[in-house]
Amino acid sequence: MKMMTRHSCVLVFTLSLYALMSTASASCKYSVDSYTTTDAMVVTEAAFIAQVSAECEDSPANLYAEVEGKLVVAANAGPNKYQVSWLDDFKKARRGDYLVNLYDESGYGQLRKLLRDGESISGVTPVHSAYVRYPGAYKGVWVNSEFLAAIVSFVLLYVAYTFKSKIVS
Amino acid sequence: MYSFKSIVLIALICTSLCISSQSSDEPQARLLVSKQVLNKLLVQDSDILVKYTIYNVGSVPAINVILQDSGFPDEAFATVKGNLNIQFTRIPVGANVTHAVVIKPLTYGRFNFSAAVVQYKSSENSVEPQLAISSEPGEGYIISYAEYDKKFSPHLLDWFAFAIMSLPAVVAPFVMWWISKSKYELILKQKREKVSKD
Numbered sequence: 001m002k003m004m005t006r007h008s009c010v011l012v013f014t015l016s017l018y019a020l021m022s023t024a025s026a027s028c029k030y031s032v033d034s035y036t037t038t039d040a041m042v043v044t045e046a047a048f049i050a051q052v053s054a055e056c057e058d059s060p061a062n063l064y065a066e067v068e069g070k071l072v073v074a075a076n077a078g079p080n081k082y083q084v085s086w087l088d089d090f091k092k093a094r095r096g097d098y099l100v101n102l103y104d105e106s107g108y109g110q111l112r113k114l115l116r117d118g119e120s121i122s123g124v125t126p127v128h129s130a131y132v133r134y135p136g137a138y139k140g141v142w143v144n145s146e147f148l149a150a151i152v153s154f155v156l157l158y159v160a161y162t163f164k165s166k167i168v169s
Numbered sequence: 170m171y172s173f174k175s176i177v178l179i180a181l182i183c184t185s186l187c188i189s190s191q192s193s194d195e196p197q198a199r200l201l202v203s204k205q206v207l208n209k210l211l212v213q214d215s216d217i218l219v220k221y222t223i224y225n226v227g228s229v230p231a232i233n234v235i236l237q238d239s240g241f242p243d244e245a246f247a248t249v250k251g252n253l254n255i256q257f258t259r260i261p262v263g264a265n266v267t268h269a270v271v272i273k274p275l276t277y278g279r280f281n282f283s284a285a286v287v288q289y290k291s292s293e294n295s296v297e298p299q300l301a302i303s304s305e306p307g308e309g310y311i312i313s314y315a316e317y318d319k320k321f322s323p324h325l326l327d328w329f330a331f332a333i334m335s336l337p338a339v340v341a342p343f344v345m346w347w348i349s350k351s352k353y354e355l356i357l358k359q360k361r362e363k364v365s366k367d
Contacts, residue, residue: 035250037271041321043218044207047269049250062258075236075268077252085251085269087207087220141323149328156339 028056030102032130040137046093050100050132052082064108066101066121067132071111074102095136101126197291198231200224200260202303204238204285211311213277216249221268221285221303223260231260231289233298236268238285245280246272260289277313282306 034050037043052063052074063074065084074082084100103111103126110124200223207218221238225231234257241253251270260266274280285303 033250035271037216037218039216042208042210042212042215044209045218045220047207047218047220047271049269049271051250051252073257073266075252075255075257075266077255081252083252083255083268085267087267087269140321145323145325145328149331152332 028054028059028127030054030128030130032100032128032132034130034132036132036134038135038137040090040139044090046088046090046134046137048086048088048098048132048134050084050130051077052084052102052128052130054080054082056080060104060127062105062108063127064103064105064111066103066111066126067098069115071108071115090137090139093134093137095134097131097133100130100132102128102130195292196228197295198225198229198260198262198289198299199227199291200231200234200287200289200299200301201226202236202285202287202301204282204303204306206282206306206309208309210317211274211280211309212317213274213311213314215273215314215317217246217272217274219270219272221270223257223266223268223287225260225262225264227291228262229292230262231291232293233258234260234287234289236285236287238270240283240285241272245276246274248272274311277311277316279308279310281308 030052032050032052034048036049037045037047048067050065054060054063059080062076063082063084065072065074067084067086070086072084072086074084077083084102103124107124107126111121114121114124202224203220203222205220205222207220208216211217219238221236223234223236236255236257238253241248249271251268251272253270255268257266282305284305287301287303288298289301291299
């Protein structure tokens with residue numbers, strides 16, 4: 001009985017140590033700064049750029065991102081700095097928030113394996129998650145201002161003409 | 170206006186000027202690098218989207234790939250978002266890596282979009298870094314913001330000013346007619362009252 005409790009004690013200790021270690025390795029503080037191109041009058045594609053900066057002693061050598069089932073390799077942009085970028089068609093790009101899940105090397109390995117087997121990837125916890133907001137594209141004015149001015153003047157002309165014929169009759 | 174895509178396609182074919190010094194029988198990573206400007210118009214103070222695509226057509230992964238683009242001088246361009254100097258630790262065989270940067274031109278005029286330089290280790294035990302040059306998007310004309318605004322803005326203020334200017338020509342005859350009408354009606358009313366009194 002004593003032996004058992006000792007064993008369980010050891011087990012609990014190792015478990016807590018493991019938990020501590022895992023939190024220590026995941027203690028990096030990430031911040032994400034994002035940008036999307038929205039002026040469809042000038043640019044031909046919607047670009048999503050997320051600049052990630054990590055605040056910790058040993059930041060991961062490589063960072064990977066998963067956005068709506070797509071895997072993106074983050075570019076290293078200096079010490080503790082990464083950039084995740086992807087492009088989409090203006091017609092296809094959905095307006096709203098895009099969830100970007102960031103993974104380190106081990107998480108990415110698990111993710112690739114799960115995706116290859118066609119399984120759900122919800123079991124893999126990302127090192128950080130952030131939203132990139134895409135407010136939709138500006139594709140120019142709805143109605144041409146010249147057209148609108150012509151319509152307004154025609155309406156005015158019609159009102160004046162009917163009024164005149166009413167007086168005359 | 171500027172069909173960059175056609176230029177890029179042609180440039181992509183003659184891209185990747187790999188200056189190889191090693192023997193060809195050793196398996197090597199070979200990178201094709203394209204640089205594209207994804208813009209319909211180049212406008213001063215508006216976004217220019219630059220897309221870099223790196224494709225490994227070799228037989229082994231490319232290691233420590235460094236992409237550097239020094240084609241945008243600080244006095245003429247500001248970076249909106251993204252990095253012009255980046256590094257990928259590994260690009261596997263057959264993999265396609267894209268990178269996007271948004272910049273904005275501070276002035277207008279003709280500008281030559283030059284190539285970016287990529288440096289990488291073509292195999293695990295290669296000592297000398299391999300150099301590759303991306304495709305060149307070519308020359309483009311950056312129009313001034315005023316010119317762009319003249320062509321593409323909704324001109325609401327201009328039309329409002331026009332409406333105000335044309336208002337006297339419409340309102341003045343109407344007011345004159347209204348005054349005479351009310352005067353006539355007043356006389357008519359007085360006459361009617363007189364008749365009813367009699």
